[in-house]
Amino acid sequence: MKYLFLCFISLIACNETTKKNQVKEDSMVVAEVEKLAIVTGANQTDVYLKLLEGKNVGVVANQTSVIFKDESEQNHTHLVDSLLALDVKVTKVYSPEHGFRGTADAGEYIEDGIDEKTGLPIFSLYGKNRKPPVEYLKDIDVMLFDVQDVGVRFYTYISTLHYVMETAAELNIPVIILDRPNPNGHYIDGPILESEVKSFVGMHPVPIVYGMTIGEYGKMINGEKWMENGIQCELTVIPLKNYTYNSEYDLPIKPSPNLPNATSINLYPSVCFFEGTTLSCGRGTEMQFQVFGAPFLPKDKFDFSFTPQPNFGAKTPKHQGEVCYGRDLRNVKRLNEVKLDWLVETYNATPDQQTFFNDFFPKLAGTKKLQQQIEEGMSIGDIRESWKPRLETFAKTREKYLIYN
Numbered sequence: 186m187k188y189l190f191l192c193f194i195s196l197i198a199c200n201e202t203t204k205k206n207q208v209k210e211d212s213m214v215v216a217e218v219e220k221l222a223i224v225t226g227a228n229q230t231d232v233y234l235k236l237l238e239g240k241n242v243g244v245v246a247n248q249t250s251v252i253f254k255d256e257s258e259q260n261h262t263h264l265v266d267s268l269l270a271l272d273v274k275v276t277k278v279y280s281p282e283h284g285f286r287g288t289a290d291a292g293e294y295i296e297d298g299i300d301e302k303t304g305l306p307i308f309s310l311y312g313k314n315r316k317p318p319v320e321y322l323k324d325i326d327v328m329l330f331d332v333q334d335v336g337v338r339f340y341t342y343i344s345t346l347h348y349v350m351e352t353a354a355e356l357n358i359p360v361i362i363l364d365r366p367n368p369n370g371h372y373i374d375g376p377i378l379e380s381e382v383k384s385f386v387g388m389h390p391v392p393i394v395y396g397m398t399i400g401e402y403g404k405m406i407n408g409e410k411w412m413e414n415g416i417q418c419e420l421t422v423i424p425l426k427n428y429t430y431n432s433e434y435d436l437p438i439k440p441s442p443n444l445p446n447a448t449s450i451n452l453y454p455s456v457c458f459f460e461g462t463t464l465s466c467g468r469g470t471e472m473q474f475q476v477f478g479a480p481f482l483p484k485d486k487f488d489f490s491f492t493p494q495p496n497f498g499a500k501t502p503k504h505q506g507e508v509c510y511g512r513d514l515r516n517v518k519r520l521n522e523v524k525l526d527w528l529v530e531t532y533n534a535t536p537d538q539q540t541f542f543n544d545f546f547p548k549l550a551g552t553k554k555l556q557q558q559i560e561e562g563m564s565i566g567d568i569r570e571s572w573k574p575r576l577e578t579f580a581k582t583r584e585k586y587l588i589y590n
Contacts, residue, residue, distance in 0.1 A: 223434060226363030226400065226423035227252050227264050227331050230271070233361060233423050237273050240326035244268070245279040245310070245349055249333035249365075249438045261437075264331050264363075265303060275305060277325060281332055281345040282311040283441045311341070315385055316348035319356065328353050328360045333440045334399040336369035337454045338378065339386040339549050340440075346399065347388055347406055354418035361421045364400030364588075366434040368450050372396060373583070375454065375523040377575040378551035387551050392576060393523050394454050396430060397583060404586040424588050433519075442498025443473040450474075452514055455524040461546025464531055465509050469493030469502025477527060478511020480504060482534055489513040525565045532559055 226233070227250065244250070244265055251261040268275050278285060284295050285307050295309040308314075308321045322328070330349060332342045346362075353360045375393025389411055397405065400422035407417050428434075435447045444450050456474045459466040467476040470491050478491060487510040493502035512527065535541045538560070547553045558568050584590070 221427050223366055223428050223432060224426035225253070225365050226425060227365075229423055229426070230267075233329075233363065233421075234271065234273065236361060236421065237268070237327060237329070239274075241274055241276045241324055242268070243277045243279060243322060243325040243328045244275055245281065245328065245330045245332060245345065247281055247283060247285055247332055249436070249440055250331040250363075251438065253437075264329075265300075265305070269303060275303075277321070278303075278305050278307045279310050279317060279321070279349070280307050282341045284309075284311075310345050310348065315344070317352045319352065322352055322356055322358060325358055328358055329363065330360060330399075330403075331363040331365070332399070333365045333436060333438070334367060334402070335436075335440055335444065335450050335453060336367035336394060336396065336398075337457070338375070338389075338391055338393050338395065338551060339457060340453075341385055343399065343402055344385050344388050346403055347412065350403065350406060350418045350420070351412040351416065354412060354416045357419070359419040359421065360403070361423065362400045362403045363423050364398050364425050366425060366428055366432060367396070367398045367430075368434050368436060368447065369394055369454065370396050370398065370430040370432070372521045373576065373580060374572075376550060376552045376555055376572050377579055379553075382547045382551060382553065384548045386548050390579070392572070392579060393551065395579075395583065397586065398425065398428075398588070400424060401586050401588055404588075405583070408586055409582065422588065428589050430589060443468055445471070445473060448475055448515055448517075451520055452517065455520065455527065456514070458528045458546070458549060459531075461543055461549045462528075462531075462541050463535070463543070464511070465491075465493055465503045467491070467493075468499040469496055469505060471496075472513070472515065473498070475515045476511060476513050477531070478509035479531070479535075480507045480509055481536055482510045482531065484510050486534060487511045525568060529559055529565060 246264055250264040252264055252267045254260040265275055265278060278300060280295060285300060295312045297309050298307045300307055310317060328349060330346060334340060334342050350360055373392055373394055373396040377392050378387045378390050403420060404422060407420050439445055444453060453474050456466050456477060459477050464477050464479045467473045470493060476491055478487060489512055490508050490510050492508050493505050532538060532541050542556050546556055
């Protein structure tokens with residue numbers, strides 16, 4: 186009996202030890218997950234709040250400018266609200282394309298206004314002014330920039346960054362960028378922008394996909410002296426933690442109304458070409474930048490169809506109310522290159538090829554050559570080969586400004 190009792194006690198002790206070991210192992214796993222989780226610049230208040238103490242702060246922000254409260258990244262507060270709660274003296278807010286709350290259509294003119302929640306003045310950087318005039322920055326001591334980018338040249342937030350840095354440099358106002366992950370940071374591809382087609386959808390000699398975070402990109406604007414007269418600003422980047430260029434990061438908040446998910450963001454560099462053609466890229470549907478089509482494409486070759494209608498982010502979509510025939514790309518595997526196949530395929534299938542491209546296409550492509558190459562029937566392989574020399578030069582330039590290599 187005594188032997189059985191001792192065995193029973195031993196068994197209990199073993200179970201308790203096992204439980205303690207399991208708890209310890211679980212805690213280690215949780216700690217490891219927390220250690221590996223990407224931490225945005227905005228979340229690192231302990232690093233940048235001291236740079237804002239006693240200063241009048243201007244904030245460039247939109248709906249993505251948040252501080253996450255937990256690992257799920259679903260529980261968050263807006264950066265501006267958080268800073269005010271922390272007694273930071275935010276005096277002005279500046280909004281990029283799509284507005285401060287991110288509800289405006291692509292290209293929609295945005296007026297200055299007042300934020301209903303905070304009462305702060307909002308100065309639009311996508312209305313009468315793309316570059317903030319000197320009076321916009323009057324009485325500002327430091328500019329804080331926190332906008333989620335998607336790593337694509339024709340996405341206009343990097344152009345807004347350029348102009349904010351430029352005016353700040355002219356007034357000797359320091360700029361702080363709170364860095365965020367680049368969901369297309371895992372590759373570099375596309376033609377390099379040529380100066381003759383420079384515009385707000387392409388200001389710098391970079392490829393369509395440049396493989397840098399917005400903080401790194403700001404460093405490159407500064408370092409390469411791309412601002413007017415080669416001026417440079419006092420720039421600080423609050424870097425990410427636990428980020429690599431191959432990190433698969435699903436944005437918890439839509440960066441703009443027509444990029445609703447990770448698939449659309451990954452397809453965007455390739456599908457956005459259709460904005461410069463007579464085809465629809467899905468605006469006016471719930472499949473934005475995940476489908477393409479047009480009423481005139483042959484049904485026997487393009488058997489997927491959709492009908493664009495006005496919706497959130499597309500008040501007057503291309504081919505509104507017309508059945509478009511094309512392709513559904515929602516199950517395409519994650520791209521590691523700018524894909525030309527769909528563009529060439531639809532050009533060849535268009536009955537009236539002379540009307541296929543519009544004046545916007547060279548600005549998106551960053552060159553007039555791509556349209557010419559397609560019209561001349563150059564193979565996709567040869568087109569891609571023509572990009573290589575300048576891509577190799579860019580890669581060397583890029584290397585100088587990387588934070589996470």
